[in-house]
Amino acid sequence: MAVDFRDPKSGFRHCEVVLFINEEVLKNGGGPGFYLTFRSRPWKDIEDGLKSIVVDAQVPRTIKRACAWSALALGVRVATRQRERQTRRVQQLQGQVKDHEAASWTLATDLQRLRDERDEVVSELRSARDNLKQVLQERDMLHRKLIEFELSQQLLAESQDADYPGTPPWPLLFKKHAEALDSGLQDGQYAVSPKKEQTASITALESLHEAEEFPASTV
Structure with missing residues (x-):
């Protein structure tokens, strides 16, 4: 018997078909030799083996016919x-596709998380920038008030100087030192210590008003 219908790898589902092929092989004087020789070979080798028999003039036609039936079964x-190899390959590819989809979903989730973290950091930086801008503005304001206070003290000292020939008009003194203040702020001349900046207050303006109301010449 060339083909064993109990062999699950034979490819045949009906034993009647297997019996008919075996009968044709035996009827034409063939046997299981051709089938057993090429049953694990690729189709290229099977066809080459069949060709060598078909073109051989010494081989009887019945034997050629028997080998042809065996080649059909092979x-x-x-x-x-x-088909089984392709099925396994398809299953492997499907598994790879599922793995890639899971990896893509994970990457997408991580990317969204990173974007959210980036947006949060950008928002914090903008808030910090705005806060810093406000602090710098407050520092500059306090710096100017402190310098104005020091200038007001200098104006009072000059107006009360005994050697000063008379008290000049207050607006002239204020204009003079205001111009010096603006020039000094631009040139960085008036540099104050952090401690002085912390003690500066609105008393500078109050001192200016008191000096204007009570000039040194009236004391």
């Missing part, structure tokens, strides 16, 4: 083997 076997 072709079904090869097709079944290829």
